Amino acid sequence: MTSRTRTLSGWAVLLVAALVCALGGWSYAQARGDDDLAYAKSRDAALADGRVDLARLNSLDGKDGASIDAGLAAWLDASTGPLHDQLKRTREKDAAELKKSGATARGKVTDAALTEVDERTGTALMIATVDVEVTPRTGKAGTERKRFEATLVRTGDGWKIKALTALGIGGGA
């Protein structure tokens, strides 16, 4: 009798083990295939990247030529698509103007929210408030409050800003 009992309990242990494995696999597959979860992660990644990108696009160290070049390169790095192309086109002109003024800007995103995320097309719409602290070469620093609407696009290197609009008064309802 012991042999049979042992054989049976052996099979029972195997069965339980197989069940545990199947349950674990099922739980993992559920998490993997959870569209809501993937969407939520895209949303958080878009907002985090968008905030960083927007802060960079509002910052520039006007100390000297090298820092201005680095700042303009950061602008290009934070943007993509039409905004990237536009910044690239005006880079020479921007550099010359910034060198002349020598002002330093430091942008800080005070709050940001996404109003849309399209997981399929990899685009998102972000609204954000930015405090830009501008220090002219001579004179006192001042802080400007700005509000923006940015279109974000997912790229191979994170989310980047494709279009940026300063939402002025009557920015459209």
Place this chain on the structure above:
Amino acid sequence: MKPGSGTTTDVVTDETDVATDETDVEGAEAGEAGVPGTAERARDDDTGAGAGAGADAGAGAGAPGGEETEAGPARRWPRVLAGVLAVVLLAAGGAFYVAGRQLRDTPATSNKALTDSAATTQVAGDVTNALGKVFSYGPGDTAATKASAQQLLAGKALQQYAALFGQVEKQAADQKLTLTTHVVRAGVTRLTHDSAHLLVFMDQVYERKGKAASTAAAQLSVTARLRQGRWTIVEIDAR
């Protein structure tokens, strides 16, 4: 130990069959050792004196018991394999579960902003309506605005609003000031079942009697809580 019923006999026979299968191997080994004999003999040799005492009965109970403990490598390996398989299956199941948990257990999952589009739309709508109401007033109806503020705001927001509204109320009466607030954008950053955080862009139109209207932009970070099925603003921060 003689079988008493038919079923018991069957079981005993089964076990003897198993035992015989096994003892073939043992017999072969015994043969190599130069002891010719049947399977029965080989088993007797194996189990020694204990099995010998059982004689006939030993075939039914004693000997298979002996097989269990004295199993050779041929008998042991399926059991070892089964044990290893069980451990591997358990480990894999555990690993899958932990991996799935890690995928799920991020701040992303607890935040339902945009993932729950109905709830997101509702909170954005409620907050938009509330802000439009409490930040709009005419010279004659500050009382109505105050009353709606009591309904739509709570906690810290009510104090913040009271401080703000105290000056405005006087101005509205003295200068015949009318303020109209439009929400132009509202985005939900955090949303749980009863709490939400939003960023709201507003345009405010000031009209004084006999003067041209002026417009100002205002941005608010708003914290809201769900109370009795409606979102109530509990904190306001100007951005």
